[in-house]
Amino acid sequence: MFLDLYEEVPLAALNYLTAECNYGGRVTDDKDRRTLTTAVRNIYCAGILQDGFFLNASGSYRVPIDELQSHEATVDYVRQWPLMPSPDVFGFNDNADITKDLKEVAQTLTTVLITQSAGGGGAGAKSFDEIMMEMSKDILAKLPPNFDMEVAMKRYPVRYDECKNTVICQELAKFNKLLDRVRGSLQTLQKAVKGLVVMDAALEGLSKNMLNNQTPLLWMKVSYPSLKPLSSYIAELLERLDFFQHWLDDGPPTVFQMPKFFFVQAFMTGVMQNFANVPAAAGRPASADKECQYTETFHMYMTTRMINPHFSPELCAQVAVINFAVTMAGLEQQLLRRVVMAEQLELEEQRLRLVEEVPTNLKTLSPRTYTTSSAVGFLPSLTPLFAIGLLHTSIKVTNEAPAGIRAGLNGTLLCFISVRG
Known part of the structure; x- marks a missing residue:
């Protein structure tokens, strides 16, 4: 590089040489290369030439120029640094350590569960077959019957002025598909345990997931995204089914809980289409092809379960988005004042x-x-x-x-x- 030929250190050239040429050639992803370039730029900067320059925000890494008079001294000083660097070295805060530790613990426990024997224990312990039969019976007993799509389509037909009818029918169809997968796989697993059908790879994976309290991959292929264990997944599934059953039986709810939907974007699009389809009257915008003209009279209410007397259901969709575990008391106590201020x-x-x-x-x-x-x-x-x-x-x-x-x-x-x- 002939650094002595320059009056100032060519930091830009050093950054390019290190980040793009030396290390960048081994990094194929463009986002990773950008991250690498940013990290190198934080080192090759004007401050590095000053004594006591800190390489991170906490000050645990610094460059003592006066103490580094030789290559050996520099190597010895670098070896004093911890083997596990703090998150701020990579531009993260301390919470990144928590996420990293949780992932490492989850990977360790998963490895332990994989190596664990699936057979029965000592005297009095339940065998693998007994555990599978008991778990499958318990889950099957909790599952409600499928939604009656014929009744749903009669109660909520396709209407130009009510797009949420299409949303609920699509959601019910998806939940029926999930229920069929869960119920069918568990019934087949029971037959396999009894020896009536062959235990194939899919059923074996299902049994291992259930034994480890993991949501089976066989179900996740037709399920909504979830990171919960099996027990929590079943509890959440029952809550979602109950929400849509009330919608089917009692009509559209006053509060639409977004976490209950398979596809939230479809619901939001339906609400906007409902408003866009209303004729241009009383200050409301006319319907457009794809977008609705902005107007101050249109509000997406996300505050309370109370009825809004000024807007019809087609124009007012109240959504619980701040607290996903919405309760009637919490909404009335915390958010009712905002309704009074509006009305x-x-x-x-x-x-x-x-x-x-x-x-x-x-x-x-x-x-x-x-x-x-x-x-x-x-x-x-x-x-x-x-x-x-x-x-x-x-x-x-x-x-x-x-x-x-x-x-x-x-x-x-x-x-x-x-x-x-």
Whole structure:
């Protein structure tokens, strides 16, 4: 490189030589090469020429130029660095260590489970066949029957003004396919355990996954994405099925829980199409081919399970997205005030005015009363004791004013009827 020929160190050339030529030739992925270039650029910089330059944010890696007078000294100093570098060396924060440790533990436990014998233990322990029969019977007993697609299509036919009908029919069909796969594979596994059918590779993999409390890969091919173990997966599946069963029996819910859907994008698209299909009237945009013209009158409500009286169901889809474990009490307590602010804005404005006026009234009430009581020739019968009583009564009335507004708010809250989502 003939570094002595340059007045300044050619950092750009060194970066290219190291990141692109030396190491970059061995890295095939373009994103990995970009990451490598960024890491090298953090080392080959102007600060590296200064004494005490830190290579990472925590300061655990530095370059003591005065102490590195020879190649041997440099090698000895580098060997003092820990073998397991901290996450900030690679541009991550300390939480990356938690993710790395969890993955390593999961891989270790998976390896241990693979090497574990599938046979029965000592005296009194259940055999492999008994465990498989018991687990399969337990899961089959929990599974509800398939959704009646004929009834679903009659109740929710294809309509131009209600695209969510198409969404629910598609979701029910996907869940029926998943139920068929789960129920059919478990029934076949029971027959294989009894010796009625051959235990093929798919059934063997199913049995190993169930024994290790892992969601079977055979099911995941037709399932929604999930990283949960088998027990949690079954519990979540039952919750999803219950959600759509209520939708099928009782009509569209007030709150659509996004984690319950196979394909959330289809639901969101259906909601937007519902709004776009409404004729252009009362400030609403006309239908377009693919996109809906923006208007301030359209809002995607994601706040509460309460009925919104100003918008029809076609224009108002309330979605629980902040807290996926949505409960009725949590929505009413935490988010109902936002509904009141949207529907009864004058009450909120009146409350804010009182909040500003009450401190001012309390601050000026006492000196005004005292001035009035001590004025010469004015209300001569106003004794100090009577003035104190008057002041107490005035403060009490002033404090009771917000209570009246609060009662008005409570009365407004009663107008919002709770419904089951």
